[in-house]
Amino acid sequence: MQSSSSYPEAVEQLIAGFRRLPGVGARTAERLALAVLRWTPEELHDFGLLLATLPERVGECRVCGNLAEDDLCPVCRDPARDQSIICVVENADQVPVIERSGGHRGLYHVLGGRIVPLDGIGPEDLRIGELRARLDSGEVRELVLATGSDIEGEATATYLARELRRPGLAITRIATGIPVGADLAFADSATLATALNSRRPVG
Template structure:
């Protein structure tokens, strides 16, 4: 049963679609926003509209930003000889929060998964191989989640990159089996990068 007008009910329904927010949490968040209209709701609405208009996917690495190339790719202080491969933008952001390496990135946009119908051609591995083939990259760090799909994808990438002669490494200890990078603390991520080892 609706307890508020259709506009507020629509806000609640949209908030409930966000990760980590169920119907009850969405109601609490909507009530908070409505009560703090000038301080929170209106600035949030403006920020969402601006991001909605300007957001794009970086044509170089696959990051999400308001510019193309993205802020990371435009950073001339990064080591262009090291390319960190991640499954998702959330993983890139997690690694940036941890500040473990000043390198370049490549976002696959998923993993190889027969169950979900995703093959190598669906997740940008061809684009990755093409970037490495350009010759500037000396090491590819596979910062994949420690899941079956992540490791399957990592093995496939290693095989595809073998003819290029590039060094391929993976994250070391500290990343638990089944763990996802976005949920790991910065210290664990830093240790995994410091102790990375050849893949295979």
């Protein structure tokens, strides 16, 4: 890193730390590091403690697999959510995106990935057994499959629709127009709300 060669080792390490973040290049990392250096010792301590305790404080929701600080995530803990509809997503970072769209008032189920046979990722590697157990409770009337619109996302949705089919349960697919895979994290809210509202039955 040429531009930062005059920095002490600790500052170099701080810059390298910021560079690990998505979308942060060398100059932005340098700017962020210099800004952090202006914080008070107390601010630095608190932020450092926050980072250091993340592994023990943030885990998976026991029910849906979403990010959770306690046993249950904020969505599962909210009694106002519609318990009869579950939106199935690939990863936890897709939950806040769908939340912001306002198109879903039910619960979630985070699979923890998608079926990719070439990478050796099969159904048994995803949280499908947990989903089946939730359906067994009998409260769920609709499953909205919001996996990606690329080949693997579609294949995962097709697999789930076939495997989870049962009387009294509607299985629907979010309408197309959603960017593939992880890009769902950047889908715009209006498009996503439309896609959620115009979902269609599958299976």
